[in-house]
Structures are given as structure tokens and as C-alpha cells.
Amino acid sequence: MPARETSAVPHKPKRPANALALAVLGLLLEQPMHPHAMAGALRERGMDRAFKLTTGSLYDTVRALTRDGWIEADGTEQVGNRPARTVYRHTAAGREGFTDWLDELIREPSPEYPRFLSAVGYLGALGRVRAAGALRERAAALRERIEQGAEDYRTAREEHGAPRLFVIEAEYAAAMARAELAWVEHTADEVERGTLAWPEGADGE
Missing domain, CATH: 1.10.10.10 (Winged helix-like DNA-binding domain superfamily/Winged helix DNA-binding domain)
Incomplete structure (x- = not known):
């Protein structure tokens, strides 16, 4: 057969x-x-x-x-x-x-494990002054990243003629960076104003 x-x-x-x-x-x-x-x-x-x-x-x-x-x-x-x-x-x-x-x-959204997410859970260990300083420094770095990303996006679109669909991930990255910047600055404000409750004895000052 x-x-x-x-x-x-x-x-x-x-x-x-x-x-x-x-x-x-x-x-x-x-x-x-x-x-x-x-x-x-x-x-x-x-x-x-x-x-x-x-x-x-x-x-x-x-x-x-x-x-x-x-x-x-x-x-x-x-x-x-x-x-x-x-x-x-x-x-x-x-x-x-x-x-x-x-x-x-x-x-399908899947879990991601950025280092910042792990570290910020222990923000209280830095003490108020150091925590606020670290957040402000991160905010400055995020603003710089957003500005550089915007320039790279403009270059790709205008100088290299890349279709928007081919660089759309840059739009997503910029949106995520702006959202993170807003959270970081808001949290730094709360730390500096004293409106974010701090564990007793963990001021670190």
C-alpha cells in the first residue's frame, strides 16, 4: 500500500x-x-x-x-x-x-519589571531630602530624553522621510516618558511639601 x-x-x-x-x-x-x-x-x-x-x-x-x-x-x-x-x-x-x-x-499586556519600579518601592529609605533630590534629577533626565526623542523623531520623519507608521513606537515612548515625568515631578513636590507621609524614624536626615 x-x-x-x-x-x-x-x-x-x-x-x-x-x-x-x-x-x-x-x-x-x-x-x-x-x-x-x-x-x-x-x-x-x-x-x-x-x-x-x-x-x-x-x-x-x-x-x-x-x-x-x-x-x-x-x-x-x-x-x-x-x-x-x-x-x-x-x-x-x-x-x-x-x-x-x-x-x-x-x-496581550504582559508583566514588565523595570528597575525603577523596584527601586521606588523603597523610596522611604533615602530620607526626604535625598529622595526629593533623586526624583528631581530623574525628572531632569526624563526631560532631556523627551527633547532628544522629539528631535530624533523629527529627523526620521523630515530628513529621512520615514512614514509615521514606521516610527510610531517613538510616539509611544514619548507618551510613556511624559507620563513618568508628570508622576516623578508630582511625587517630588509632595516629598518637598511634606504631604507624602514618611515612615517614623526613616527620614534619614
Whole structure:
């Protein structure tokens, strides 16, 4: 009895653990690209603020995505006398896996554990003066980050012609930073006015 033919089921690649992998997969959804072009696009859009971007980390990520079946080589590209560069594209399973993963990340809020959230729970240990000073310094850093983000966003949109949808994460980051700044400044005001109750004996002064 002849063996039954079965249609091939695409293997679901193992999900990467870092944000850079997600960014690389997103870029390749637009078009095939070599790592040098990926790095340029990520920097132009200001996405390198969300993760550490180095030549080594990018090539390590591309190798891992290739190994795990997310992407594959799509030929080479050479300009002038420069060495040929390998261009990558999604595999069929990688493209489907990426959109499924993206849908899940956007649809389902998941717990995140920023260091500030852990540290601010022990604000009282600093004492009023030191706590207020730390909050004011954080507020200044947040204002600087917001201003720099706005400039990077303007550059990406106006000078590099990036469509708004391609840099919309910068709008989200700015909204989150403004919300944090408002909370930090309000809390610093409360500490300085003495309207935020402090544990007895924990003034630290």
C-alpha cells in the first residue's frame, strides 16, 4: 500500500528573547536587507534607543535568526569594490511566526519589571531630602530624553522621510516618558511639601 502524501507543515521557529531580533524581523517584513542596511535603518528611526545596537550584537542576532529558521540568505549585494554583503529575507515560517508573535505582544499586556519600579518601592529609605533630590534629577533626565526623542523623531520623519507608521513606537515612548515625568515631578513636590507621609524614624536626615 503506497504511503499517503502529507503536506509539509512549516516548522514554528523558536522565539528569540531580545528586542533586537524583533526589530530585525520587522525590517525584513518591509524588504530583504543586509545587516549594514539594517543598522542604518534602525539608527535613522531612532530604534536603537530601545536596545543596545552594535555590529557584533546585530550579526549575532542575524546568525541566531538564520539558525532558528526565522530568516534565510537571499543572495548577495555588492557596491563598487566593497566586499559582497549577504542579503536576508523571511522564511515562510518566519514571516508567519513573526506576525503571530507581534499580534500577541500588541494584543496581550504582559508583566514588565523595570528597575525603577523596584527601586521606588523603597523610596522611604533615602530620607526626604535625598529622595526629593533623586526624583528631581530623574525628572531632569526624563526631560532631556523627551527633547532628544522629539528631535530624533523629527529627523526620521523630515530628513529621512520615514512614514509615521514606521516610527510610531517613538510616539509611544514619548507618551510613556511624559507620563513618568508628570508622576516623578508630582511625587517630588509632595516629598518637598511634606504631604507624602514618611515612615517614623526613616527620614534619614
